[in-house]
Amino acid sequence: MLFLSIHPKHVQAIVEGRKTVELRKRKPSIEPGSMVVIYATTPKCEVVAVAAVGAIQVGKPSEIWRECGELAAVSARVFDDYFYGAEKAVGIHLSNIGVFKTPVSLPELRRRWDGFQPPQQYRYLNPSQQKFITTREIKRGGCLTS
Template sequence: MRAMLSIKPEFVEQIVLGRKKFEFRKVLFRQRVTTIVVYATKPYGKVVGEFNVSNILEDIPQSIWNQTSEYAGISKDFFDKYYSESDKAVAIEIGKFIPYSEPLTLKEFDQNIRSAPQSFIYLQ
């Protein structure tokens, strides 16, 4: 199964540079997802590439930070604010990122996608 994630452009850049090897979420997928398609949010607003899911970690936020901080690609302060009201954190380990030769609009990528996913959407 593939899913599309909306990720801020500055974090996409960190993924591309190999500095961010974990994508953080508050909710775990209900289905087994093996590939993530990356939508860089506005102002860029394009589907830029994809990566394989190497692993998914799920635990309390402090434990997830301890396991991922070296390649989190975000500050501890940002992490703490994101999870401030959560007892659970999810870290998706990013496998090899494969950039698309040409970034695509959502419509170019899939005519059925009408708007950017708030968090993620499953893809056919």
């Protein structure tokens, strides 16, 4: 399970369904169908949702912009600034967003996961961390599920 650190304004766009592609410079070692954990960085500092990986696209930044720019919910300038000098870009397609009924704060993560430090980009969760995340109560389409 992949743990993604994402700026809160982009997390909000994901939760609202306006952003369905998360952009990265490096391709994580995950396959379509894998689950990702969505962590909102400073000032929120909390895990707010999970999602399934629908697909992963890798290509030149110009190709990823052409195919995913609108789905990434960022301007061309923001995209170009982020990928300046990069030879490749990665688009992680997100689906089945599940928003936690109660977000998991950074202090709670640190209490449960000794020495936890949120990653700059992403990290992989171990089995016990995955279990903690997958047993959280989430909302899908206005309904609560466990």
